[in-house]
Amino acid sequence: MNGAIETMVERQIAARGVRDEQVLRAFHAVPRQMFVSEEMTEFAYEDSPLPIGEEQTISQPFIVALMTEALGLEGGERVLEVGTGSGYAAAILAEIAGEVVTIERFESLAETARLRLAEAGYDNVTVIAGDGTKGHAARAPYDAIVVAAGGPDVPQSLRRQLKVGGRLVIPVGGAMDVQRLKRITRTGEDGYEEEDLGGVRFVPLVGSEGWDPSPGPPQ
Template sequence: MDFAIARRRMVEKHIKGRGVNDPLVLQAMLEVPRHLFVEEALQSQAYGDYPLPIGNKQTISQPYMVAYMTEALQLKGGENVLEIGTGSGYQAAVLARIAGKVFTVERIPELARRARRILDRIGAINVNIKVTDGTIGWEEQAPFDAIIVTAGAPAVPEKYLAQLAPGGRLVIPVGDMYSQVLKRFIKQADGQVTEESLLGCRFVPLVGRNGWREEGD
């Protein structure tokens, strides 16, 4: 399988073809080899527009959603970005092509280790990974110009808004455990926060102190 051709087809049909037009995002999606972020047995499906399992009851998001959420962050290049939910590392890799520094938090050590190996392999040296409760953010590296959350939250953790820089954007799915609305929050210079709803979506639950409780807790 020619992955480069499959990747170009994915961008043209499923991303640009569905309305994502930011040239920085389109270029990042063209450059990042999504097939490396899934198991070898699934690599032939890597450029289809759907999520795929990555183990530990987690998934790699569909390419369109990755591109849409990245565009929603309104990045211009060189920003300090926080990602909640490293997962496979694919979203972080896309962000790394645009942002100056990416700080990404993952609660499952096995996923964090695997993501680190792949990110190192593709040269994403501006990505920093921390294993911790993602619902508390990463206070030591704040403030952030943008925060992206790749799991569904029951409500917006106050920690995220507190860690946003003035003018910063937070993109997060909010709802119940089975369906959410993707929302964007923008922190104004005076500290006030504006909110807008972008589209319906479905993500795995955001588990942690300020999110959903893990099964069995």
């Protein structure tokens, strides 16, 4: 096994309290260097986000692990990800879930992620270019939804596309780059329970049920 991956999983993920065996196994299985540009390869296993173009980032590995664990996946589920970015988190999800639908607002990033996921052999991931705040009704309902960008509030469309018993993990906050990580569990037709999982910093969720791209979110 790749020694850099081993070290990343042990020091950045397991040592910080991520215990879910399936999540740890998924991180061992996905080479993060396949999801960054050639210039970034040498930094692929660093404990930080990295630039991927369009002023966006591949998230810090620990944050991806924390959010994946919070989804409470057991295997075989249908999962929606909003914010494909590099495609790395989609690959992690695809190691555990049965089917992953992932949406990215930048066509260029969606296309690169599509190519990388295919190259890495994931045939259970569908990459869609578009506004993920509206979800993807055609494949709903989902067992789990994860949003990798921070919005002002929890999009109603995403709540409605959760199965009863399903979990939605999303950064929410009134400022552009400081949010609280929330887990929303759908408890019934109209019932939702909300938990606060701590403070996080994400790029803005821009869309019809997120921040307005113009004039821009409040600073």
